[in-house]
Amino acid sequence: MERRPHHPLLPPPPPLLHRGTDVLAPHGVPVDLLDRMLIIRTLPYALEEVTQILAIRARTEGIEVEDAALVKLAALGESASLRYAVQLLTPARIVASTAGREAVSAADVDEVHRLFIDAKASAKILTEQGDRYLL
Numbered sequence: 001m002e003r004r005p006h007h008p009l010l011p012p013p014p015p016l017l018h019r020g021t022d023v024l025a026p027h028g029v030p031v032d033l034l035d036r037m038l039i040i041r042t043l044p045y046a047l048e049e050v051t052q053i054l055a056i057r058a059r060t061e062g063i064e065v066e067d068a069a070l071v072k073l074a075a076l077g078e079s080a081s082l083r084y085a086v087q088l089l090t091p092a093r094i095v096a097s098t099a100g101r102e103a104v105s106a107a108d109v110d111e112v113h114r115l116f117i118d119a120k121a122s123a124k125i126l127t128e129q130g131d132r133y134l135l
Helices: 029-038 045-062 067-079 084-097 108-114 119-128
Strands: none
Touching: 029 045, 045 084, 067 084, 067 108, 084 108
């Protein structure tokens, strides 16, 4: 059964039934099977792994990064998220090139870290200061 997008003026789409049964299930898959299919055990990356991933990503994007900057990025990747650390690479390169340098330094990483916050820090600020924002 093909699902159509819900429009406010149309009736809601019918629930998905598991084929040949009267069982309501998300995605048309029985819940016990869905649970077994979606549970994938993962472990957090170690600091050395984060460093290696960042070095590979920087090399792929053609960004020259000093060792001290890579250490700082890896620490940010471990404390905040790997995605955040990877996303800081390009702004750090721009800051370095604006200063006339080819390689990203630890100071460049510090500067972009002050300019951009990660998702966890953003959520924390929003919960603490939610009354100051329009809803």
